[in-house]
Amino acid sequence: MTLWLTRIIPDQRSRDARRDSDHAIDLHHRMMSLFPDSVADTEARRRLGVLFRTESTTAGQQILLQSAQPPDLDRLPAGYGQAATKTLSPLLEALRDGLQVRYRIAANPIRRPSRATRELYQLKAVVPLQGAAAEDWWTRQSEATGLTLATLRSTPLDAARGRRRSDQRPIQHDRVLFEGTAVITDADRLRTRLTDGIGKGKAYGCGLLSIAPHREAQ
Known part of the structure; x- marks a missing residue:
């Protein structure tokens, strides 16, 4: 079993980031757009193992994205924010x-x-x-x-x-x-x-x- 965790820190100067933070469906489509499968495929989220959560931290808002394959962060709009991906395999094995x-x-x-x-x-x-x-x-x-x-x-x-x-x-x-x-x-x-x-x-x-x-x- 391999899972990947991506942490995205949206830049609130980005119009795309602000819109996604206010609309759950827009954020869903944004997360799905980071993968090659069509968003129109209703089974894509399940097949790709995509789950996400927004939360507040001392440094501001962040998005946690979990998936069965690493997302293509180059698909985020320019200026959307900072993002990094790591594998969860060591945690799962422990x-x-x-x-x-x-x-x-x-x-x-x-x-x-x-x-x-x-x-x-x-x-x-x-x-x-x-x-x-x-x-x-x-x-x-x-x-x-x-x-x-x-x-x-x-x-x-x-x-x-x-x-x-x-x-x-x-x-x-x-x-x-x-x-x-x-x-x-x-x-x-x-x-x-x-x-x-x-x-x-x-x-x-x-x-x-x-x-x-x-x-x-x-």
Whole structure:
């Protein structure tokens, strides 16, 4: 298994970078444009293993892009920002049962109520989760991923929004940032989920799980 991680630091003087930061669909197309497959191919993201996440750092905004093959960074518009790619193979090979890790994921925790429940409480078909309900969702997801959580902190994020280019229909994926520490219980399953992503909204900046070895402070 080979995965690549690309870190892009957008230059806010770039009109393209500013537009992408405001529209999840534009950013999706930007990330897919870095690979040779046609963006119009609905299976391209899955086949290329493309997952991404935007996040704030002390140095400003950054985009983390994970993929099964290295992107062609020359396809970024001139002046878009700084970018660098590295392989994740050493990390994947080091994963083992019992290893303590730090994790971070911006996910789209949702519930799909039954028809009877929707009618009784006047709910939509998809209900975004927040607070304790979202944390319960991530706890279940992490167990299915091969992790046992030790610590968990959740932070609501701005929703990923945009309009489909084909029909201008609006899309929205509510996001919650989950981060903390965990112990690996199934390293093989974890590698698979790292590759596939977790939850819904993967094309729009949700579902990229980041893992790093956790070292206790001395």
